Amino acid sequence: MSFTHNELRAVEFQRQRLLSQPTLHTSSRRTYEQLRASIRAGLTHPDTQFRELTISQEFGASRNSVRVALAMLAADGLITRGPRRGTILTKQIIDFPVDRVLPRSFDVNPSTATHGMIVLDLESAVLTTPPLIAELLDTRVERIVSYEQMAIFDGEPVYVRSGVSPLVSDADEYFARIASCNAAVAAITDTAAGTDAAPGAPGGDRTAAGIEMEGVFELLFEVPFGHCRSRVEVVGADEHLAKLLGVEEGSPLLLRQQVNYDIHNVAREFSFTHYRGDRATLTSRRVYERGAA
Template sequence: MTTTRIRRQNFSHRAYTLLRFAIKSGRLPSGFTLDERSIQGNFGFSRSAVREAMQRLAVDGLVQRRPAVGTTVRSEPIPIPVQDIVPEDSHQVMTYRRLETFTMTGNSYLEMRLGDRESDVTMCEVLLSVGGEPIGVLTTFAAGANSGSLLQGSAQMHTLEVEFPIQYPGVDFGSIDVSVDARVADPEIAGILGVEPGSALLVREQVLRDARGVTWEYGFAQYRADRVILTSDRVIATSKKPRTWVADFNESFRHQRRAV
């Protein structure tokens, strides 16, 4: 009788990235215990790959490793839809506090972005927080009459469909164009967000238009990558109920007791 030796994946970056998304997406909740042997068996990772991945996740602050207890998820991520500006979980209330405003003469780049060639441009920068914790900085530009209501003072932020008419009374939200990038935090923005210089940031460039297609605002948000994940969900018809999928998904990472 011949036996087939199972080939294992030795690269830890695959295990690390898979586990990081499982945690940052919220599909593995805070307090969930991760079982290294189950992860090795279910995903074909080598023991060293899983251990290296766990070590990196611990450095990221996403898991906690304790001798004789195991590795548990310790992160409560903040998923924000790519096409919106607030967390998808309504219990994660986002607030903003204005940091600075500045008026400048329009230039060709901002004219191209805003579609306004005659007016001065107002820049407004705000600190974004969830539960009192700073999670990002939003910088916006608007021209002429469009800049009159840019994020005044300090308040709760709402979805674009609700927030847009608040900032621009009588105008209905139409669409948002988005580009996503990444960078590391320089000392200046690190100080604002309360993170170490060199920490990873997610950057989203956005252009907001009304229901008629007129551009009202250009800007970019810089989020802490250790707290925020940008999402875009698409509903897919399946034969399983959502709760069943969650149970099946979690079993891939949990220790399985064998029946005696």
């Protein structure tokens, strides 16, 4: 038996041994993204312990990449690390449907406020329709309702929304319908009291944020919802938004520009929603079928 043959057998043995062992990737970015995905999907809950060895085994990642990924999550403010408590999840990532109508305003039952969303009206006014808005919405109405709102989840602001709606009826009547919408949503929220599902998390449809807002659209505008057109881009927080959202000026925000149309293809609302980039994601739930336009 030649030396070369023995050497080849040794190489093959080593190759088979390596193939039989799981290979751990060393990308901290990949581990970070996978951990964020698990948080976003609701697979981890508040006070969940993050243990390096467990994560390394479950994600097929090296211990060092896990360590760096956890440091990145801590920098995002999603987890806290302490010598006694260990590494635990303290904040959730909220998943907002990109193509869904957001509520105009709603409150949650005080007993479940930390598990739901509170939308605060910051400003509202009736204004003469600017020429640009009239052109963008293809409307001839003389007045619009302008508003700005802020949503709070788990005690922290998560988005600021501003928009306009063509005023096709008396202003007092319009605001009375808003009050009726709020009452309808509050009634649904009261039935959800005691649940602990967060908007965007599995089971979140039991909260006010999960009701069919198309129904609220119909209550508000007295005509069925038709469709919406949305555009999403990343922008930096200006001084006003940074102050409202509690972030550094220039921090990345997800901006969703949306026009909501009724069943007759009439534009009823034009809005801009700035979501905190560290606390929110936007998801399309539209199903694309093969051969569909």
